[in-house]
Amino acid sequence: MPTPPPVVYWHRDLPPLEAEVMDEHVVEAVSDRVAGMIERHGEGWEACHASLMAHVEARLAQEAARLGGDYAHVIDEHVDSRRDDLTTESWLHGRFSYVLYRRGPARA
Numbered sequence: 001m002p003t004p005p006p007v008v009y010w011h012r013d014l015p016p017l018e019a020e021v022m023d024e025h026v027v028e029a030v031s032d033r034v035a036g037m038i039e040r041h042g043e044g045w046e047a048c049h050a051s052l053m054a055h056v057e058a059r060l061a062q063e064a065a066r067l068g069g070d071y072a073h074v075i076d077e078h079v080d081s082r083r084d085d086l087t088t089e090s091w092l093h094g095r096f097s098y099v100l101y102r103r104g105p106a107r108a
Contacts, residue, residue, distance in 0.1 A: 007061045008072050015071035019101035022069050026097050029056040030082075033089040038081050045081075048092040052079065056096055069100040 009015050031052035038044035060072040076097040083090045 010074050015101045018104035020104040022100040028095050031092040033091045038090045052092045070103045071101040072098045074098045
């Protein structure tokens, strides 16, 4: 049994050739919080980035299904760090632009 194609495609990875463009959308996601400050490419950043990517993958799959699409192709992303001085916690926030596709007719 063949493995179904993934739902989320990142930047240079393209959805199947038969996929048909539906529309362009934006989704935002946040990582889990960590104690203290996070420095770009430090240990806290890496943990938050992995968490953010897991959260956005899940959000993109949910949004694709909700909007009647089959694939989400991320074309742009902006990630920045956020901090709550009261709790001394930090996290990453991401904004992801993507093109939504639906399955097209299979090619012969």
